[in-house]
Amino acid sequence: MARLSKGPIGIFDSGFGGLSVFKEIEKILPAYDYVYLGDNARAPYGSRSFPTIYKYTWESVQFLFEEGCNLVIIACNTSSAKALRNIQQLNLKIVHPDKRVLGILRPTTEIIGEISISKAIGIMATEGTVTSNSYPIEIKKFFPEVQVFQQSCPMLVPLIEHLEYESEGAEYYIKRYVNELLEQSDAIDTILMACTHYPLIKDKIKEYLPDDIQLISQGQIVANSLRSYLDRHQNLNDASTKNGKRIFLTTGDVPVFKKQSRYFLGRDIEVEQVEIG
8 A cells, every 4th residue: 555645534424323433433542533524414324225325425435535534434334234345346446545444334243243142133223224134144254153133223313313312202113123123033132233323222222122132332343443453554554643633524404413412422522514415
């Protein structure tokens, strides 16, 4: 890889959910500079077509490249499942062979089979992630013995994005989706929240789970994976600036983004609105 100009690490999500991943990355790698981009104006991605998700994701990645990022983390399961491979195998090789884009699906599937004792794992995710079948396919590569049961939860991201996750409607859908997943198998002992929005409602999901079922979020898994990646790719590590700087960008409404970020990060942040596409 050629010598790179130094810049921040980019983190992209279709909305607010990626902040749950950023929070864990920031804990483990606090010295690095980060640019977080939420494409809130076009969220949610979960029910959109493959070409649309791919288009939106690639536009957002290119935006972060223009902001000086050499490494971009796609902190969105839908984009990781339906757009990342094409970006890695097609776009980067032609347009940006010196830059890298990583997702959150691979780090999770590499270890999720070690967490389950019964080898029966439930997946709660968006419609786009479930229909891509990416999690069962990738988990089977690492853990052929593991059974994977998926539950599409199309109403959860819109409820979270619109600050309605404490409403009676949210309670109804959380209970419904959990019950529909558990009805698929009595052997499920581990459930993966395969959407970065869901940690915000983790406690509510737990209310409808038996005590012996583990509920797993991805933030710490991805953060540990990123640290390992930077250790193994010194060129990218050296090209990542380390001044402790944070920049938060959204394509949506700034006041709403700032309000939501408090729930994910536990602090107030400065946010700038940008246009993409």
